[in-house]
Amino acid sequence: MKFIKNILSDMHHGIVKHYMLFICPVVLATIVSADCVKKINVFLKFEKNVPAENSFGDIWFCIYGGMEKYIPTQDNPFKFPVIWTTLFVICALLVLIYPTKDMLGMGSHVIVAGGSRAKWWFSKVIWNISATVIYHGMVSINIMITCLVVGIRIRPGLNMNLQNSIYELDNLNEFYMKSTIPAAIFILPVLISVAMNLFQMTLTFFMNPNYSFMISCFLMIAAAYMLNPVMIYNYAMPLRYTEIYSLGIKYQYGFVAALAIGVLSVVIGYLRFLKYDIIKKEDN
Numbered sequence: 571m572k573f574i575k576n577i578l579s580d581m582h583h584g585i586v587k588h589y590m591l592f593i594c595p596v597v598l599a600t601i602v603s604a605d606c607v608k609k610i611n612v613f614l615k616f617e618k619n620v621p622a623e624n625s626f627g628d629i630w631f632c633i634y635g636g637m638e639k640y641i642p643t644q645d646n647p648f649k650f651p652v653i654w655t656t657l658f659v660i661c662a663l664l665v666l667i668y669p670t671k672d673m674l675g676m677g678s679h680v681i682v683a684g685g686s687r688a689k690w691w692f693s694k695v696i697w698n699i700s701a702t703v704i705y706h707g708m709v710s711i712n713i714m715i716t717c718l719v720v721g722i723r724i725r726p727g728l729n730m731n732l733q734n735s736i737y738e739l740d741n742l743n744e745f746y747m748k749s750t751i752p753a754a755i756f757i758l759p760v761l762i763s764v765a766m767n768l769f770q771m772t773l774t775f776f777m778n779p780n781y782s783f784m785i786s787c788f789l790m791i792a793a794a795y796m797l798n799p800v801m802i803y804n805y806a807m808p809l810r811y812t813e814i815y816s817l818g819i820k821y822q823y824g825f826v827a828a829l830a831i832g833v834l835s836v837v838i839g840y841l842r843f844l845k846y847d848i849i850k851k852e853d854n
Contacts, residue, residue, distance in 0.1 A: 573686075576693035584668040584697050585704065594660050595705050599633060599712035602653055606632035607720050613732050625727035627756075629713050633657060634759050635733070636807025639797035639817055651794050651807075658763060658806065661705045662786045665767045668701075669694045670779045691843050695768065695836050702767050706760045726753055730814075752813065758824045759806040765832040766802065772839035775846055802827055 585591060606629045614624075637651045717724050766786060773782035793803035797810055797819065804810055805824030812818045 573689045573693065576689050577696055580668075580693050580697040581700065585701055588664070588668055588701070591664055591701055591705055592708055594664065595657075595708040596712050598653075598657060598660070599709040600716075602633050603629050603713055603716040607716065607722075609735075610722075610732060613735050624722050624729050624732060626713060626717050626722065626724045627726050627728040628732055629716060629722070630710070630756065631728060631733055631808060633709060633713070634806070635809045637794060638809055638815055640795055654807065655790055655794065657709070658766075658790055658803070659787055661702060661763055662767055662770055663783060664705065665698050665701045666770060666774070666779060666783055669698065669771055670774060687843055687846075688840065691840050692836075694771065695839075698767055698771055699764050702764045703760065706763060710756075726756065733809075752821075754825075755808050755811065755813070755821060758821055758828070759808065761828040761832075762802060762806040762824060765828040765835070768832050768835040768839075772835040772842070775839060775842040799823060799827075802831065 609632075610624050610628065633653060634657070636654045637649065640649075714724055716722070766789070770782050770786045773785060776782075789801070790803050793801040793807070797804055797817070799819050804819055805821060805827060808821075809815060810818040811821040813821070
């Protein structure tokens with residue numbers, strides 16, 4: 571029962587009272603969705619001889635798409651994926667704030683007074699996962715509302731002619747002529763976000779939370795610059811999946827990577843927290 575109370579307390583203080591988890595993704599998705607709709611209208615106006623059907627997937631890709639592999643040349647400056655990076659950076663920051671504050675606040679007093687460290691840690695794990703899913707869920711809900719308002723179909727379709735117009739894609743795979751995309755593509759970026767947010771939370775037991783956040787940001791930027799399966803955030807960029815980009819990565823491996831990072835982060839974080847000196851941390 572105490573574990574359930576811990577979870578309910580975290581949900582109340584970390585989500586219900588943490589209103590930025592709802593406001594930030596809604597504001598971001600609203601701005602980007604409106605811009606994407608504008609681009610769709612421009613595309614339909616000037617490209618009258620190409621398939622004109624658009625769907626939820628087109629707006630979703632404007633937010634989660636990321637970028638193709640960057641090939642550095644004199645005529646090809648690095649184009650930073652601002653929207654994609656902003657989406658994941660804000661999420662990483664928001665889910666880091668609450669557990670860090672709780673560890674140095676009421677949570678530490680509960681543990682020192684004889685509370686279970688295991689219950690505290692696994693409650694925070696559940697909160698972290700829930701908060702990340704809610705954050706990305708708010709983005710998807712906002713996109714659906716946009717689709718309903720402007721009359722765009724809510725289905726996992728993708729107009730690659732439109733995407734090519736927006737991103738100026740090269741090395742497109744034969745997927746170019748397909749009208750739908752695997753549903754898993756919509757899930758994987760969220761799972762990567764969950765896994766990396768758990769990894770970030772675990773890092774706070776080894777270093778200052780500010781540094782753990784900086785590492786998360788560095789990994790995002792490094793992934794944008796380098797297309798490599800080892801750079802985990804590549805799996806959160808659907809434009810780099812082989813289904814779309816012929817020089818890309820297999821998104822199926824991303825599920826394995828997300829599961830491995832998530833599980834290892836939870837286990838290592840738990841083992842580290844069992845011996846973690848909370849009182850010393852508070853004094854610092």
